[in-house]
Amino acid sequence: MKQLHKQASVNYRRDEEMPGNQYSPKTLKHPRSLPRSINYLFREQRLLFVLVGVLIGSTFFILQPTLSRLGPSEARTAVTSSLSGSSSVVQSSNRGSSGIFQRRSVSGRVPADLGRRRLRIVVTGGAGFVGSHLVDKLIARGDEVIVIDNFFTGRKDNLVHLFGNPRFELIRHDVVEPILLEVDQIYHLACPASPVHYKYNPVKTIKTNVMGTLNMLGLAKRVGARFLLTSTSEVYGDPLEHPQKETYWGNVNPIGERSCYDEGKRTAETLTMDYHRGAGVEVRIARIFNTYGPRMCLDDGRVVSNFVAQVWFSSLAHVTSI
Numbered sequence: 001m002k003q004l005h006k007q008a009s010v011n012y013r014r015d016e017e018m019p020g021n022q023y024s025p026k027t028l029k030h031p032r033s034l035p036r037s038i039n040y041l042f043r044e045q046r047l048l049f050v051l052v053g054v055l056i057g058s059t060f061f062i063l064q065p066t067l068s069r070l071g072p073s074e075a076r077t078a079v080t081s082s083l084s085g086s087s088s089v090v091q092s093s094n095r096g097s098s099g100i101f102q103r104r105s106v107s108g109r110v111p112a113d114l115g116r117r118r119l120r121i122v123v124t125g126g127a128g129f130v131g132s133h134l135v136d137k138l139i140a141r142g143d144e145v146i147v148i149d150n151f152f153t154g155r156k157d158n159l160v161h162l163f164g165n166p167r168f169e170l171i172r173h174d175v176v177e178p179i180l181l182e183v184d185q186i187y188h189l190a191c192p193a194s195p196v197h198y199k200y201n202p203v204k205t206i207k208t209n210v211m212g213t214l215n216m217l218g219l220a221k222r223v224g225a226r227f228l229l230t231s232t233s234e235v236y237g238d239p240l241e242h243p244q245k246e247t248y249w250g251n252v253n254p255i256g257e258r259s260c261y262d263e264g265k266r267t268a269e270t271l272t273m274d275y276h277r278g279a280g281v282e283v284r285i286a287r288i289f290n291t292y293g294p295r296m297c298l299d300d301g302r303v304v305s306n307f308v309a310q311v312w313f314s315s316l317a318h319v320t321s322i
């Protein structure tokens, strides 16, 4: 303590002894340095080079997001027409909003014939009867489609015509396991639909409806994708109202043989609405009634294919409840 005190007094004395003992701030740089740097910039056309660099950079960043979404040939068209001063641009609305794409005319940024932004879409159960037709529509519309299917009732034959298409991908995957993909929209169809198939392994049927739907809704929430569930008229069970309106809640036996499907789809609808209300996921539910058409198996077990098969093979049609 004594020593410290001593040192402090020594320092004090030294300060006193120094001539001109005032606080001297750091000397400022010479004011002439500013015009000198401007001079440096103007010399040898340096400023011109900087400006040209900025122009090239910003042109690249403006065009890059558009070009990366196009195929090589479309990108070439886009570049050519934007260079030649084409006068149309397509601007998409926010993902969270209505999702309808608005066409706006702004001079010379994006070419005229691009239409709306290409979407990346997952279709679960896309190898099935309804799913494969949906995939065809989406591909024809110009979108990128990823099909996820475990081929329980679906067939590769339904999609084989798309195998060479660069906008099409097929993944063998069971939706009861989570999967992470970057997509804009999810069409969730994976589920056996014919009574013969969904009663084959009822526990798996309800697991697909609950776990599969949870996984797909989780994905939709994570990546901000819009979600569509294909539900069924079976959610009305043995209806007491005819025809059934959307507001009708149904009459379902929760312990019957069909309940793995009926209650499974009802739970899937509940989950869908809870993700919408709780997590803000944009959702759609489509209750499909009886469908039929090309790619449906003759032994599918649903009412129309049953009639056709019976008429085809025995020229007699029986009406039985399955």
Ligand SMILES: O=C(O)[C@H]1O[C@H](OP(=O)(O)OP(=O)(O)OC[C@H]2O[C@@H](n3ccc(=O)[nH]c3=O)[C@H](O)[C@@H]2O)[C@H](O)[C@@H](O)[C@@H]1O
Binding pocket: 124, 125, 126, 127, 128, 129, 130, 131, 148, 149, 150, 151, 152, 153, 154, 155, 174, 175, 188, 189, 190, 191, 192, 193, 194, 208, 230, 231, 232, 233, 288, 289, 291
């Ligand atoms: O009409 C309806 O209510 C049904 O319509 C379609 O079903 P659909 O195409 O007619 O039936 P399938 O041809 O059997 O297609 C189901 C697809 O899901 C697939 N799937 C099934 C089960 C499973 O666990 N995972 C899975 O990917 C199947 O392999 C198949 O590709 C929808 O896929 C069903 O969700 C909907 O309930």
